[in-house]
Amino acid sequence: MCGIVGILGEGPVAPQIVDALRRLEYRGYDSAGIATLEGGRLARRRAQGKLRNLELKLDESPLRGAIGIGHTRWATHGRPTENNAHPHANRRLAVVHNGIIENFRELRDELKAKGHGFATETDTEVVAHLVGDAIEAGRRPAEAVASALPRLKGAFALAFLFNGEKDLLIGACQGAPLAIGHGEGEMYLGSDALALAPFTDAITYLEDGDWALVRRRSVEFRRVSGELIKRQKQRSQAGALLVDRGNHRHFMAKEMHEQPEVVGRTLAHYLDMAAGEVRLPFALPKNIGKLSRLTLVACGTAYYAGLIGKYWFERFAQLAVDIDVASEFRYRDVPMQAGGLTIAVSQSGETADTLACLRHARRHGQRVLSILNVATSTMARESDIVAPTLAGPEIGVASTKAFTCQLAVLACLAMAMGRARGVLDPQREAELVSQLIAVPGLMAEALKREHAIELLARDLAKSRDVLYLGRGTSFPLALEGALKLKELSYIHAEGYAAGELKHGPIALIDEALPVIVIAPSDPVREKTASNMQEVAARGGRIILIGEAGAAQEAQVETMATIAMPDMGAEFAAIPYAVPAQLIAYHTAVFMGKDVDQPRNLAKSVTVE
Numbered sequence: 001m002c003g004i005v006g007i008l009g010e011g012p013v014a015p016q017i018v019d020a021l022r023r024l025e026y027r028g029y030d031s032a033g034i035a036t037l038e039g040g041r042l043a044r045r046r047a048q049g050k051l052r053n054l055e056l057k058l059d060e061s062p063l064r065g066a067i068g069i070g071h072t073r074w075a076t077h078g079r080p081t082e083n084n085a086h087p088h089a090n091r092r093l094a095v096v097h098n099g100i101i102e103n104f105r106e107l108r109d110e111l112k113a114k115g116h117g118f119a120t121e122t123d124t125e126v127v128a129h130l131v132g133d134a135i136e137a138g139r140r141p142a143e144a145v146a147s148a149l150p151r152l153k154g155a156f157a158l159a160f161l162f163n164g165e166k167d168l169l170i171g172a173c174q175g176a177p178l179a180i181g182h183g184e185g186e187m188y189l190g191s192d193a194l195a196l197a198p199f200t201d202a203i204t205y206l207e208d209g210d211w212a213l214v215r216r217r218s219v220e221f222r223r224v225s226g227e228l229i230k231r232q233k234q235r236s237q238a239g240a241l242l243v244d245r246g247n248h249r250h251f252m253a254k255e256m257h258e259q260p261e262v263v264g265r266t267l268a269h270y271l272d273m274a275a276g277e278v279r280l281p282f283a284l285p286k287n288i289g290k291l292s293r294l295t296l297v298a299c300g301t302a303y304y305a306g307l308i309g310k311y312w313f314e315r316f317a318q319l320a321v322d323i324d325v326a327s328e329f330r331y332r333d334v335p336m337q338a339g340g341l342t343i344a345v346s347q348s349g350e351t352a353d354t355l356a357c358l359r360h361a362r363r364h365g366q367r368v369l370s371i372l373n374v375a376t377s378t379m380a381r382e383s384d385i386v387a388p389t390l391a392g393p394e395i396g397v398a399s400t401k402a403f404t405c406q407l408a409v410l411a412c413l414a415m416a417m418g419r420a421r422g423v424l425d426p427q428r429e430a431e432l433v434s435q436l437i438a439v440p441g442l443m444a445e446a447l448k449r450e451h452a453i454e455l456l457a458r459d460l461a462k463s464r465d466v467l468y469l470g471r472g473t474s475f476p477l478a479l480e481g482a483l484k485l486k487e488l489s490y491i492h493a494e495g496y497a498a499g500e501l502k503h504g505p506i507a508l509i510d511e512a513l514p515v516i517v518i519a520p521s522d523p524v525r526e527k528t529a530s531n532m533q534e535v536a537a538r539g540g541r542i543i544l545i546g547e548a549g550a551a552q553e554a555q556v557e558t559m560a561t562i563a564m565p566d567m568g569a570e571f572a573a574i575p576y577a578v579p580a581q582l583i584a585y586h587t588a589v590f591m592g593k594d595v596d597q598p599r600n601l602a603k604s605v606t607v608e
């Protein structure tokens with residue numbers, strides 16, 4: 001999603017703004033731009049595509065101003081062209097925006113009727129006109145922003161720079177994050193603390209409905225109503241987080257290889273490994289023993305983590321789970337009982353639909369436990385309980401290490417709830433803990449299959465479609481494998497419960513269709529073996545991910561087998577995620593795709 005940066009500096013700020021925007025690249029974008037004051041007058045440079053294109057423009061025609069705003073745009077309204085890139089400007093001001101102005105049509109019609117001409121296809125341009133109009137009518141910049149903000153509907157963050165105002169930036173936020181960074185005689189604005197980490201670790205987060213007048217030596221916080229308020233400064237840990245690729249070709253490669261370490265670190269946070277017990281770093285709601293069901297909401301890969309978790313909550317805690325993608329859940333008429341528990345799963349903690357479900361659940365008197373990777377996110381601030389995934393910053397747009405860490409947390413939570421409800425005895429808990437402790441080592445072992453997968457990927461790259469099959473927890477993993485392949489390589493892929501094969505998708509099977517079967521040695525593997533035979537009988541090309549000897553046992557010929565180490569069945573989904581990720585990664589790399597920033601995708605989806 002879009003990234004915002006603003007700097008009130010001592011010298012030229014354009015290079016610093018580009019540097020900060022680079023730290024926001026992970027959010028996904030398709031154009032970029034910057035505006036500064038040159039001798040007090042507004043100047044802009046914008047470019048379609050990556051930041052490199054913006055830098056080339058700045059090389060040709062540098063900006064030297066000591067105050068400026070910058071933006072990476074992920075197109076929502078209008079194509080990703082230079083003309084639609086932010087900042088949007090008129091003779092009074094420049095503005096950058098993250099999110100959506102829902103009532104932009106209505107405002108545009110009103111402004112057009114007043115004689116304003118519109119030059120772009122964006123929703124953002126109405127903000128520039130609305131505030132510009134108020135300044136033309138004689139208002140000071142702060143008064144003009146104050147008059148415009150109550151008129152804007154939707155979820156957004158904004159940063160303004162004004163013609164002739166060398167010591168003022170204004171930031172505002174409503175449902176999208178914005179942070180103020182405090183420096184020595186310099187001040188900053190950014191979509192998150194990571195963007196500002198090279199400049200300062202003293203951060204104030206704006207809350208929904210806040211806006212701030214930022215000057216080099218002061219900052220004033222107000223509510224949309226105009227009321228003056230105080231907001232706390234906090235120390236951010238973002239500077240400690242390394243944002244480089246190390247020796248890897250892509251962030252995604254680095255993040256896949258970090259998994260044994262970060263999953264191990266996450267497990268250590270939730271388990272007493274020596275005692276063979278789960279030990280949560282927070283207390284579960286007191287009524288957990290009385291609950292009969294849980295609600296689980298998430299989007300995309302985090303949703304598939306939740307679907308796998310559902311099997312564990314049912315099995316270990318005897319809790320029924322109502323799970324849905326957040327974009328559907330928020331508009332269903334779900335009866336929610338006060339005192340119940342909702343679990344939200346999110347890497348970024350900013351996903352608009354998941355956040356809306358969290359708020360919906362809280363309005364219905366539910367407690368919300370969120371499994372989050374970004375500790376400073378909006379969801380973290382609004383949850384009753386935060387269960388962190390200790391994956392570290394995930395920069396590759398496609399989620400990998402956050403997903404496996406989410407699984408680790410879900411597994412521990414399901415066991416802890418089982419114990420709290422008196423349905424998981426200590427011996428079974430100890431057995432499960434020993435299976436979980438083995439997971440990081442098994443993931444490291446799975447990563448050793450990388451070369452074989454790289455060779456296989458060359459073949460897969462020729463496919464038009466790919467089918468993924470699995471049963472039990474391997475079914476959601478099949479969905480996740482298919483999602484990874486399509487988002488990275490743009491090859492069409494589908495995941496199915498293997499038992500559903502004969503209810504339709506079997507019609508697709510022919511010699512051209514690779515069928516990736518995820519079949520760990522679990523209680524349903526014989527059922528999966530029958531489904532493989534059905535595929536083989538119709539000439540389908542099977543790629544089996546299973547333990548050595550699984551193909552012989554199933555009596556099928558495969559196009560390839562990825563031989564996984566022997567392991568306990570309960571948490572096999574976590575190590576088996578590794579080959580699924582590697583298949584997608586290497587297929588996309590072989591096809592020359594941008595795996596870290598696939599087309600059209602955003603890391604942090606702050607619009608619904």
Ligand code: F6R
Nearest residue numbers: 300301302346347348351398399
């Ligand atoms: C796919 C992927 C997305 C995210 C989804 C939710 O690889 O990363 O499907 O999982 O956009 O994002 P978070 O977890 O930040 O809520």
